[in-house]
Amino acid sequence: MPKVLVSDAIDQAGIEILTQVAQVTYEPDLSPATLLETIPQYDALMIRSGTKVTALVIEAAQRLRIIGRAGVGVDNVDLQAATRKGIVVVNSPEGNTIAAAEHAIALMMSLSRHVGEANASLKAGQWKRSQFIGVEVYKKTIGVVGLGRIGSHVTRVARALGMQIVAFDPYISAERAQQLGARLVDLEQLFHEADYITLHVPRTPETTHLINEKTLASMKPTARIINCARGGLIDEQALYVALKEGRIAGAALDVFENEPLGESPLCALGREVILTPHLGASTEEAQTNVAIDVAEQIRDVLLGLPARTAVNIPGLRAEVLQELKPYLELADTLGNLVGQLAGGRVDALDIRLQGILAAKDAQPIVVAALKGLLTPALRERVNFVNALLEAKERGIRVTETRDSAFADYAGSIRLEARGPEGERSVTGALLAEDELRITNIDEFPISVAPSRYMLITLHRDMPGIIGKVGSFLGSYNVNIAGMQVGRKLVRGDAVMMVSLDDPLPEGLLGEIESVPGIRKAYTVNL
Numbered sequence: 001m002p003k004v005l006v007s008d009a010i011d012q013a014g015i016e017i018l019t020q021v022a023q024v025t026y027e028p029d030l031s032p033a034t035l036l037e038t039i040p041q042y043d044a045l046m047i048r049s050g051t052k053v054t055a056l057v058i059e060a061a062q063r064l065r066i067i068g069r070a071g072v073g074v075d076n077v078d079l080q081a082a083t084r085k086g087i088v089v090v091n092s093p094e095g096n097t098i099a100a101a102e103h104a105i106a107l108m109m110s111l112s113r114h115v116g117e118a119n120a121s122l123k124a125g126q127w128k129r130s131q132f133i134g135v136e137v138y139k140k141t142i143g144v145v146g147l148g149r150i151g152s153h154v155t156r157v158a159r160a161l162g163m164q165i166v167a168f169d170p171y172i173s174a175e176r177a178q179q180l181g182a183r184l185v186d187l188e189q190l191f192h193e194a195d196y197i198t199l200h201v202p203r204t205p206e207t208t209h210l211i212n213e214k215t216l217a218s219m220k221p222t223a224r225i226i227n228c229a230r231g232g233l234i235d236e237q238a239l240y241v242a243l244k245e246g247r248i249a250g251a252a253l254d255v256f257e258n259e260p261l262g263e264s265p266l267c268a269l270g271r272e273v274i275l276t277p278h279l280g281a282s283t284e285e286a287q288t289n290v291a292i293d294v295a296e297q298i299r300d301v302l303l304g305l306p307a308r309t310a311v312n313i314p315g316l317r318a319e320v321l322q323e324l325k326p327y328l329e330l331a332d333t334l335g336n337l338v339g340q341l342a343g344g345r346v347d348a349l350d351i352r353l354q355g356i357l358a359a360k361d362a363q364p365i366v367v368a369a370l371k372g373l374l375t376p377a378l379r380e381r382v383n384f385v386n387a388l389l390e391a392k393e394r395g396i397r398v399t400e401t402r403d404s405a406f407a408d409y410a411g412s413i414r415l416e417a418r419g420p421e422g423e424r425s426v427t428g429a430l431l432a433e434d435e436l437r438i439t440n441i442d443e444f445p446i447s448v449a450p451s452r453y454m455l456i457t458l459h460r461d462m463p464g465i466i467g468k469v470g471s472f473l474g475s476y477n478v479n480i481a482g483m484q485v486g487r488k489l490v491r492g493d494a495v496m497m498v499s500l501d502d503p504l505p506e507g508l509l510g511e512i513e514s515v516p517g518i519r520k521a522y523t524v525n526l
């Protein structure tokens with residue numbers, strides 16, 4: 001049974017799903033040292049934002065196949081290291097959207113009405129109504145930075161509160177912003193106009209210290225900032241100075257450059273600052289959503305099925321995946337076959353999508369073909385996650401061509417590999433929607449179902465060859481499951497594909513190649 005480590009607090013609903021297929025170790029708050037020490041024994045890791053999956057952790061992992069982040073941000077996972085090692089990383093892009101948006105709104109309201117400080121004052125035995133005069137958000141302008149899932153929901157709620165909305169998101173169209181009731185503006189204008197500034201972007205080199213000394217100086221003295229997205233979007237030192245000097249009115253932060261926050265000058269400030277310990281996703285509903293979402297994907301990947309929302313492999317909608325799945329298997333098999341026929345090293349691979357496939361997204365098929373091509377060399381170290389990267393690092397030039405006029409089969413894939421030993425091609429198609437057929441080896445037509453062990457010969461079409469090969473195999477007790485010959489001309493060049501029930505014994509290939517008329521023989525394991 002595979003083993004899954006859950007190293008942050010995860011809702012029970014997720015643990016129950018994992019338990020169906022794996023032995024689960026639940027260790028919330030696992031120390032970095034213990035993670036590093038124990039990770040080699042696990043097939044899957046499930047985390048929230050607390051666990052840092054560094055390159056060192058990934059290097060130490062020996063059988064890890066999937067990292068599941070029960071949340072949105074995957075900045076606590078070294079994605080490059082995971083991809084290089086063929087580990088799929090999944091998240092839950094929508095499970096906590098509402099929770100994070102509502103927390104941003106809650107912070108905006110608390111900041112406007114001093115909820116936190118008034119509560120503390122009353123509990124300390126005071127009744128100081130005149131000290132807690134707030135401001136209304138009605139008719140004020142909110143500047144939404146990042147109009148993705150969370151930013152969009154904040155916008156909807158802000159509209160319902162009677163606010164004016166300006167937004168900055170260079171990757172969103174003006175129409176989309178308009179549908180949401182937001183006016184797209186540039187960042188300077190947003191900082192200049194907004195009474196409230198709320199951040200909903202990932203942390204990237206572009207967004208790091210988006211709020212800094214200079215941008216703070218361009219804001220209104222009444223501006224209040226809310227960060228429920230990522231630490232590091234705000235230069236905390238510059239924010240502290242601006243608040244201390246009264247140059248802006250307030251800030252509410254849920255996320256920090258360093259978490260846990262520890263000592264910070266921000267903690268010494270009064271009602272103008274509200275701090276929460278990364279609680280954006282901390283609702284019962286969101287925790288159930290993200291735990292189920294990610295646990296289901298871990299379960300599927302451990303069962304050999306694809307992940308729905310992987311962040312380091314191209315995502316496919318379920319219905320597209322369903323349709324392409326047999327073709328991915330076909331491309332994988334053909335890649336494996338052409339790689340073995342090409343003698344190992346391949347410098348260039350052309351992938352031709354024929355018939356109905358000419359109109360499809362080529363990327364998953366390309367990935368599957370490269371995975372197959374590299375399988376003889378890399379075995380289980382290559383998979384759908386790292387195949388592109390591995391091919392790139394080996395300098396394999398990949399081209400795609402399309403032929404929609406091809407009509408021999410509904411959809412077919414032709415792979416042409418070039419390497420030091422020359423050029424080889426294989427073509428395959430599906431029969432009855434999911435039966436794999438190899439339909440060509442080089443220029444020779446054939447119709448063979450791939451099988452685990454195969455013998456392939458290139459030979460002269462002449463009497464006696466098939467019989468001799470059959471006798472050799474029989475004398476070594478190798479059972480033949482099927483055999484087919486393809487040729488273009490009578491007594492011309494031909495190809496023979498023999499499906500075997502047993503692997504070809506050592507040395508037999510040489511004997512087969514010594515049969516007069518056989519130019520070359522290959523043993524292929526698919």
Ligand SMILES: NC(=O)C1=CN([C@@H]2O[C@H](COP(=O)(O)OP(=O)(O)OC[C@H]3O[C@@H](n4cnc5c(N)ncnc54)[C@H](O)[C@@H]3O)[C@@H](O)[C@H]2O)C=CC1
Nearest residue numbers: 073100146147148149150169171200201202228229280281
């Ligand atoms: N505090 C918490 O507990 C939680 C925090 N988050 C964080 O909230 C953030 C937003 O999450 P979602 O809305 O789900 O993500 P999303 O991917 O749906 O939206 C992000 C938006 O940011 C935009 N964007 C990217 N770079 C930008 C830039 N340089 N300037 C302006 N816009 C830019 C994108 O176009 C996109 O529309 C993420 O950082 C996520 O990790 C999410 C959930 C909970």
Ligand SMILES: O=C(O)CCC(=O)C(=O)O
Nearest residue numbers: 048049070071072073281
């Ligand atoms: O796991 C958590 O509680 C944090 C959620 C979060 O930051 C995210 O989903 O990006």
